[in-house]
Amino acid sequence: MVITAHFIDDDWNLHKRILNFCQVANHKGDTIGRAIEKCLEGWGIDRLFTVTVDNASSNDVAIAYLVKKFKGRNGLVLDGEFIHIRCCAHILNLIVSDALKDLHVSIIRIRNAVKYVRSSPARLQIFKDFAKEDKMSTKNCLTMDVPTRWNSTFTMLDGAIKCQKTFERLEEHDPSYLPKDDIPTTEDWDNAKVFVKFLKTFSESLEAQ
Incomplete structure (x- = not known):
């Protein structure tokens, strides 16, 4: 799995950075969610606005896992209203x-x-x-x-x-x-x-x- 971060800097310039390539043990949603969480923690990222994934049902579970983990520490922008963005390319x-x-x-x-x-x-x-x-x-x-x-x-x-x-x-x-x-x-x-x-x-x- 590749994890890519998009962010806007103080001058309103959009940036894109690959954070990690990592192996996942299986395609279960919780496994994917934990791998994303571990990567973000390693980069010191404690606030999430959106996560874009394809339409596999396991990704719904992964998003639910991340919402649960980040909501408990006030880590969701706009309380996670736009946390799950489905991949346009996959559609x-x-x-x-x-x-x-x-x-x-x-x-x-x-x-x-x-x-x-x-x-x-x-x-x-x-x-x-x-x-x-x-x-x-x-x-x-x-x-x-x-x-x-x-x-x-x-x-x-x-x-x-x-x-x-x-x-x-x-x-x-x-x-x-x-x-x-x-x-x-x-x-x-x-x-x-x-x-x-x-x-x-x-x-x-x-x-x-």
Whole structure:
């Protein structure tokens, strides 16, 4: 677990500092609460305004633990009215992850196309040659995503869409291209374009945090 402190100095400048990286024995709320309490005590922090965590139920227990401990020593700003702030990035992730399920097949097909091109230097060179003939840049169009990070899926789709014509040319000229059922269809590309527009709003919100 990483614990990060945010504070405003006497000149009203906002600061952010990582206080500690620490192992927790388990994901029980009391265990998490005690680890946070120990870290804050080590830094001499005896007043809390807010604590931001994701929406796991164990974190509700951790917050309740901290409220109990700090309230007894008058350590809660505004009596703990705003002590529990839920993580906006986690909420965004839940929203987008739910939407990803609806376009699962289209995303898999486009991912397979990107993976195929990246799988060998020869295929990559053929793809670049086709793109050059189409007067298109291959920069950032062959980025693979990471399943645990939805914004990487946004980056992959956004890049691949820019080279859609090149992927279609590869389909026409490469006999060893993907099996028919794995090749992105026109509908898949259209789905991806709509989805990228949707994801862009969330990606920009994440960057702004």
